[in-house]
Amino acid sequence: MITVAVIGILxxxxxxxxxxxxxRANRSAAQSxxxxxxxxxxxxxxxxxxxxxxxxxxxxxxxAEVSSKYTVTxxxxxxxxxxxxxxxxxxxxxxxTGTPTGTQLANDAKCGTxxxxxxxxxxxxxxxxxxxxxx
Numbered sequence: 001m002i003t004v005a006v007i008g009i010l011x012x013x014x015x016x017x018x019x020x021x022x023x024r025a026n027r028s029a030a031q032s033x034x035x036x037x038x039x040x041x042x043x044x045x046x047x048x049x050x051x052x053x054x055x056x057x058x059x060x061x062x063x064a065e066v067s068s069k070y071t072v073t074x075x076x077x078x079x080x081x082x083x084x085x086x087x088x089x090x091x092x093x094x095x096x097t098g099t100p101t102g103t104q105l106a107n108d109a110k111c112g113t114x115x116x117x118x119x120x121x122x123x124x125x126x127x128x129x130x131x132x133x134x135x
Contacts, residue, residue: 023107027114030070030098031135033063034116037074037096041118051076051094051118053084069104073097094118110134 040058077088111134112126124134
């Protein structure tokens with residue numbers, strides 16, 4: 001009986017830690033992919049003189065381990081509407097957004113949706129006190 005109680009206590013402590021580890025690992029995979037997309041955006045800018053407004057324009061597909069937990073999208077703005085970019089005065093810009101889905105959404109209220117823009121600025125929509133807690 002004591003053995004069962006000890007196993008129960010260990011499981012009660014270990015399971016939440018394991019769940020948070022999985023959430024962080026999933027977020028890291030999504031962020032790594034977002035960095036790859038940012039790199040592709042800069043290459044695309046050099047070739048096309050504008051940013052891409054969709055992952056398909058970059059010839060990029062979201063890996064299965066990321067797409068099962070996050071929806072990754074790209075949006076862009078240009079001084080003059082070009083391709084799928086909307087016209088906004090100022091300098092060209094893009095935003096890569098990673099929105100958690102399913103269990104990732106339920107378990108990652110701390111960080112929520114994460115974004116990365118052309119300046120390397122990172123944001124989060126969750127309850128974490130600092131962006132560095134999520135990036």
